[in-house]
Amino acid sequence: MDMEKVNSMGFREFVDVFGNIIEKCPLVAAAVWSQRPFSDLQDLENHFFAFIDALPRSGQEGILRCHPDLAGRDLQQGTLTAESQREQSQAGLTSLDADDRLRLQQLNARYRERFGFPFVLAARLSDRDAVPRELARRLHCQPESELRTALGEVKKIGHLRLADLLGADPARVE
Numbered sequence: 001m002d003m004e005k006v007n008s009m010g011f012r013e014f015v016d017v018f019g020n021i022i023e024k025c026p027l028v029a030a031a032v033w034s035q036r037p038f039s040d041l042q043d044l045e046n047h048f049f050a051f052i053d054a055l056p057r058s059g060q061e062g063i064l065r066c067h068p069d070l071a072g073r074d075l076q077q078g079t080l081t082a083e084s085q086r087e088q089s090q091a092g093l094t095s096l097d098a099d100d101r102l103r104l105q106q107l108n109a110r111y112r113e114r115f116g117f118p119f120v121l122a123a124r125l126s127d128r129d130a131v132p133r134e135l136a137r138r139l140h141c142q143p144e145s146e147l148r149t150a151l152g153e154v155k156k157i158g159h160l161r162l163a164d165l166l167g168a169d170p171a172r173v174e
Ligand SMILES: NC(=O)NC1=NC(=O)NC1=O
Pocket: 023, 067, 068, 069, 070, 083, 084, 085, 087, 088, 118, 119, 120, 121, 122, 123, 124, 157
């Protein structure tokens, strides 16, 4: 898909295609559509991220709360979005043994208890050993900095999903 095609999309098509760039937050794509045309992938991505950055804290925390837990209930019940299912599967989270899954669920619960939003991490850039390690590390961060870290992970997830859609090499797209 090239930028000419992206810039020619009507609202409905644009939200159908880009509505899950930010997990379960089609509003972001809905808002970004009105800022077309986009000069390139980086410009499109920058508009997604600028929308997130401009949100009040409640909106930013709302975006985090739209993310399913890693190896959580949605994964067990098969109710993850296609993108999330792929990402969690690539990180090896679909084949955890019962002990590892329980440990992750306990860590997720402690994290949510401390920060009031779920632990978010770009699973495609991680693996089944690194996820609990990173969760345990970030559990001790200060709320302000942790909010910024978590939003950074939302952007990494969005970057990879956009690169998939636009056929760009994720490594090459800055
Ligand atoms: N809580 C999360 O980090 N969820 C996710 N990370 C991903 O990369 N995909 C998800 O669903």
